[in-house]
Amino acid sequence: MTGASGLHTSENPAASPATFTVSLATQPVGSVPVTLPISSSNTKEGTVSPSPLVFSAANGFSQLVSVAGVDDLKQDGNQTYTIQFGTPTSADSGYAKAPPPPPVTMVNDDNDMIGVLVTPQSCATTPGTTAMFSVVLNTQPGADVTISLSSDTPSEGIVTSSASLVFTMDNWNVAQFVTVTGQDDMTMMSAVTQYKIITTNASSPGDTSMYTYDGANVPDVTCTNTTTAPPATP
Numbered sequence: 001m002t003g004a005s006g007l008h009t010s011e012n013p014a015a016s017p018a019t020f021t022v023s024l025a026t027q028p029v030g031s032v033p034v035t036l037p038i039s040s041s042n043t044k045e046g047t048v049s050p051s052p053l054v055f056s057a058a059n060g061f062s063q064l065v066s067v068a069g070v071d072d073l074k075q076d077g078n079q080t081y082t083i084q085f086g087t088p089t090s091a092d093s094g095y096a097k098a099p100p101p102p103p104v105t106m107v108n109d110d111n112d113m114i115g116v117l118v119t120p121q122s123c124a125t126t127p128g129t130t131a132m133f134s135v136v137l138n139t140q141p142g143a144d145v146t147i148s149l150s151s152d153t154p155s156e157g158i159v160t161s162s163a164s165l166v167f168t169m170d171n172w173n174v175a176q177f178v179t180v181t182g183q184d185d186m187t188m189m190s191a192v193t194q195y196k197i198i199t200t201n202a203s204s205p206g207d208t209s210m211y212t213y214d215g216a217n218v219p220d221v222t223c224t225n226t227t228t229a230p231p232a233t234p
Contacts (some may be wrong), residue, residue, distance in 0.1 A: 004104045009069030011111040015057045017069075020104060023062040024055050028092040031057040036100070037086030038065065044072050045081045045108040052086075055232025067106060073173075074140040075112040075211040080105060112139045114211060116147065116202060116218045119175075123197075123223040125157050133197075133221055134175040134225045137167050137213070143206030144168050145213045149178060152197035156225040182225045190229040197221040 004020040021096040028034055033056040042047050046067050053063045067083060085100035123131035135147060145167040151158045161179035180197055198219040207214055 001101060001104070007067070007104065008107045008109055010109045011069050011071035013071065015069060017066045018106065019064055019066050021062060021064055022053055022101065024095075025040060026057070027061055028090060028095055030092070032091040034061075034088050034090040034092065034095045036037050036088045038066070039084055039086075040081060041084055041103075042079070042081040043070065045070055045079045046083075046106055048083050069108045071111065072140075073112060074142070075114045076110060076209075077211065078110050079108045081108065082106065095198050108191055114139055114213055114216055116213075116216060117218060118199070118219045119223050121219050123157075123180055123221055124226070125180060126226045126228075127182050127184035129182050130160070131180045131182075131223065132177050133180075135165055135199075135218070136175040137172040140169055140172050141167060141204055141207060141213045142169070142209050142211075143204050145172070145202050145204045145207075147202050147218050148200040150198050151180075151195060153193070155183055155225055156193050156195040157182050157197075159197060178221075180221075180223060184225055185225070186228065188229055190227060192224050192226045194222065194224050197223060 002021045007018040009018050033054055036053040038048055038051050038053055040046050043123050046069050055061045068117040081156040082105055084103045087100055088095050088098055090096050117136050118228045119134050125131050146163045149159050149163050157180050160181040198220055202213045202218055204212055204214040
């Protein structure tokens, strides 16, 4: 084999695959085909083609192997896997009895990063009107993730949708929407008052992995509530 050391693949779908070459040491007797099984030890990190490798007079006795990284959609760090070979088959008894080549070590470079996306991070209300923002996870969690929400000034605005969002391994990439309703602060004055929807850090006690959402920061949402003074009494 040539070019089979220090190989990396990437979870970025735009990245080029890693390649190496497998060649027969000698031409088979009578130029009969030699078939060499090849596979990835972890298809969630990388896939290999072609599979199997077929060496013949028609397609050559040297084959280029291509290995493409797979995005597993979760932050797990760079992962090592191998490209493995099975026992070759051929009408040439020498190759039929030959041991398979040693495995090729690969590293799939992780491009995922834990994070919580809040959009937008601002809102505006008036008494009785509503505003909305969405919350979604960047990557697949290892267990349920809970995020609680509350207003720091309930006299100006409150969360009128669910005050607790739960993301699972199945719905982590589906945005959940939060509704905020403006309140009448009863000051009888025209004013634009700032308040915040406070988000707790994410809670995921069931995920004990190195890359966990438990304790991950979630941005707060800064809002304004505009109140208008009642008309003056004649």
